[in-house]
Amino acid sequence: MYLKTLHLRQFRNYKQQQVEFSAPKTILVGNNAQGKSNLLEAVELLATLRSHRMARDRDLIQDGETIAMVVGTLERQTGISDLALTLRRNGRRTVGLNGETLRRQMDFLGVLNAVQFSSLDLDLIRGGPEGRRNWLDTLLIQLEPVYAHILQQYNQVLRQRNAFLKSTLQHQSPSLRETAARPQEKPLHLTSSKAQTPQHSELDIWNAQLATTGTRVIRRRDRAIQRLAPIASAWHASISGGTEILELKYSPNVSLDQNNPEQVQQAFLEKIEQRAWQELHQGTTLVGPHRDEIELTINQTPCRQYGSQGQQRTLVLALKLAELELIEQVVGEPPLLLLDDVLAELDPSRQNQLLDAIQDRFQTLITTTHLGSFDSQWLNSSQILCVDSGKISKTVIGY
Numbered sequence: 001m002y003l004k005t006l007h008l009r010q011f012r013n014y015k016q017q018q019v020e021f022s023a024p025k026t027i028l029v030g031n032n033a034q035g036k037s038n039l040l041e042a043v044e045l046l047a048t049l050r051s052h053r054m055a056r057d058r059d060l061i062q063d064g065e066t067i068a069m070v071v072g073t074l075e076r077q078t079g080i081s082d083l084a085l086t087l088r089r090n091g092r093r094t095v096g097l098n099g100e101t102l103r104r105q106m107d108f109l110g111v112l113n114a115v116q117f118s119s120l121d122l123d124l125i126r127g128g129p130e131g132r133r134n135w136l137d138t139l140l141i142q143l144e145p146v147y148a149h150i151l152q153q154y155n156q157v158l159r160q161r162n163a164f165l166k167s168t169l170q171h172q173s174p175s176l177r178e179t180a181a182r183p184q185e186k187p188l189h190l191t192s193s194k195a196q197t198p199q200h201s202e203l204d205i206w207n208a209q210l211a212t213t214g215t216r217v218i219r220r221r222d223r224a225i226q227r228l229a230p231i232a233s234a235w236h237a238s239i240s241g242g243t244e245i246l247e248l249k250y251s252p253n254v255s256l257d258q259n260n261p262e263q264v265q266q267a268f269l270e271k272i273e274q275r276a277w278q279e280l281h282q283g284t285t286l287v288g289p290h291r292d293e294i295e296l297t298i299n300q301t302p303c304r305q306y307g308s309q310g311q312q313r314t315l316v317l318a319l320k321l322a323e324l325e326l327i328e329q330v331v332g333e334p335p336l337l338l339l340d341d342v343l344a345e346l347d348p349s350r351q352n353q354l355l356d357a358i359q360d361r362f363q364t365l366i367t368t369t370h371l372g373s374f375d376s377q378w379l380n381s382s383q384i385l386c387v388d389s390g391k392i393s394k395t396v397i398g399y
C-alpha cells in the first residue's frame, strides 16, 4: 500500500499543509519541535484512530481552533481510497471513506495499515504492563478491525462495573466499612455465594457481561501473540547473531488453559467469585484483561531485568519488524513504516539491519534532526522534506 498524499488542516502546528509522497522512502528533516512527529502522528491516526502519544482530540486540534482534519489518499492493490478524519474540540470525531461519512469507526480501520516506531517504544520493555497491552491492542485493531469494537465494549462494561463497585463501597453501612478495613474478615452475606441482595443481582449482571466481553478480548490477544511470537524470535535471533532466544508469552489475568469460549468465561466468573470481597473492599474490578501482562524473556530471563539498553533496542527492533511482517501476512500488502527519530537511537549494525529489512518494500516515513545518519545511497533514493514551524518544503537533495 502506498500513501500518495496527506492533507493536514489545523492539525497540531500545521495550519494548512498538503504533502505528496513521491518515493517509497521520505525523510522529514528539521530541528526539534517543528512538526515532524506531528506529521507521523497524523498518518498513525488514519491507520489506527489512536495516537501512541496518548493525545486527546483537543491536543491534536490547533490551539485556538475548534476543528482539525487529516485527509489521505491511499493506493492499494484493490484501488484508491480517500480517508478523512475530522476532530472536534466540542464533539465527537467523524470518519469518512471515499467522500462518505461512516457510521462505524470499525469500517475506517484496516484501510491504511502502519507500524509506528519511536523512541517511546523503548518503554515497551522498561515500562509497565499497560504500555504492552496498548501496543498489542493497537496491532490487533489493524489485524482485525472488529477488535476495536470488542475492546470498546469491554472498557464500557469495565467502567460501569467500577462505578457500581465504587457506589456500593460508599453506601455500605459503617459496620461493613469497618469490616472492609479488615479484609481478611468477610461479612456474612459474602461468605455464601447463594446469599442474594438486590445489589448482588445487579453485580451478577455486570459479572456476566465482563466475562463475556473480556473473554473475547483475551482470546484475540492470545491468538495475536501466538502468531507474532515466532516471527519476533526469528528476527531477534537474526539481529543478535543467534546467541539469544527471545520468548514472547501472553499471560492473561484469567486462565486460558481451555480454548473454548464457554470454559474461559466460566474460569473468568470463578475468579471474580474468588476476588469478590476484595473488589467490594477496594471498589474496583480486579479481574479481567485490563490486568493482563505480555511477558518478554531472553534466554529465560525477564527482559526488564535483562540487559543493556542496546539489548533492549534489539528487542524492540525485533518486535517492530515482526509487526510489519505479521500485518503484511494478514492483510496481504506491506504496511507503512513510521520511524520517528529512532535511527539515531540504533547503532550502525542495527540501523543496517533495519534499513536492509525495509529496502523499498515498505513505504517508510522517517524523521530526523540531521541527515548525517543516512548513507548516500539512502539519501539519493529518498524524498527529502524540510519541516520548519509547521510548514513543509522540498529540499534540493534527493528526489
Ligand SMILES: Nc1ncnc2c1ncn2[C@@H]1O[C@H](COP(=O)(O)OP(=O)(O)OP(=O)(O)O)[C@@H](O)[C@H]1O
Residues within 6 Å of the ligand: 011, 012, 013, 014, 030, 031, 032, 033, 034, 035, 036, 037, 038, 039, 058, 059, 060, 061, 062, 063, 341, 367, 369, 387
Ligand atoms: N495543538 C497544537 N496547536 C499548535 N501547536 C502545537 C499543538 N500541538 C503541538 N504543537 C506544536 O508542535 C511542535 C512539536 O512538534 P513535533 O512533536 O512534531 O516535534 P518534532 O519536529 O518531531 O521535534 P522533535 O525532534 O523534538 O521530536 C511544538 O512546537 C508544539 O508547540
